[in-house]
Amino acid sequence: MKTLGLIGGTSWVSTIDYYRFINQGVNNRLGGVNAARLLVHSFNYADIVKNLDTNNWDAILKMIVDAGINLKNSGAEGIILCGNTTHLVATEAQAQIGLPIIHIAEATAVAIKKEGFKTVALLGTRFTMEHNFFADKLKAAGIQPLTPDKTDRDFIHETLLREMGKGIFKPETKAAYLQIMDKLKLQGAEGVILGCTEIPLLVQPADTDLMLFDTAAIHSAAAVDFILN
The missing domain is CATH 3.40.50.1860 (Rossmann fold)
Incomplete structure (x- = not known):
């Protein structure tokens, strides 16, 4: 089983669903008390919205890359961005983090x-x-x-x-x-x-x-x- 890094908080409301869906999916496949190996970085949504409002995608990219590198250093073998909008910089983030991002x-x-x-x-x-x-x-x-x-x-x-x-x-x-x-x-x-x-x-x-x-x-x-x- 691989360890997956979740970059969430965009917003926390849907990040909860990601955590639940992924753990349920792994348990459905493996049975017993199996669950996913997950590492979670959750942003303060206000920081994301502030940069969205000013169209500051360089700042958002840096936030994602910094979070992704921290997750990588903690053992993540892949990254999932828990939201659609942040995928605008997914390609650049993947290159800088050095891990696959599930698009x-x-x-x-x-x-x-x-x-x-x-x-x-x-x-x-x-x-x-x-x-x-x-x-x-x-x-x-x-x-x-x-x-x-x-x-x-x-x-x-x-x-x-x-x-x-x-x-x-x-x-x-x-x-x-x-x-x-x-x-x-x-x-x-x-x-x-x-x-x-x-x-x-x-x-x-x-x-x-x-x-x-x-x-x-x-x-x-x-x-x-x-x-x-």
Whole structure:
């Protein structure tokens, strides 16, 4: 069994799910009282949001690299970033840390291909929806991502950072997300990537007839594969 380093706190709400999903996945495979060998570095989310608000990705990269090197020095053999947005710098971080980073978009693309879907909606922070780090991985797998219009992107971004990142889940926010998803369905979306790891805590499969791709669960399953391979 490999030792995996988790870089979380982005936010702590979803990092809890990563810890649970990975340990449950290892136990399901090995049985008994087996659990994953994990090392966790959890950021102060306020430090991350401050740099997101100023678009200071150099600072975020340094935070991730410093955390990753500490985890490596403590025995981690691979890294998982417990959130979608931080994957914007995953390639650079991997090179500087010197350990493999399990990429959330690559794992999600594999899951979508298994369903045979060609067009999917992508919801997440503004960075996830507007930059190419996630979309390019999908396109490389023959999957076309659809994103909401600017007004809806701004709404999603703000509610992720100011509400769900603090563990606040409002019924009116959920209703708005479902309306956005319905609009994307009319544009041809066959499923929806919940591309921020808090969204699955807001929207569940029973809420929509679209297939939901929970990136936290998908990413965690890829982590289990890494740990046990």
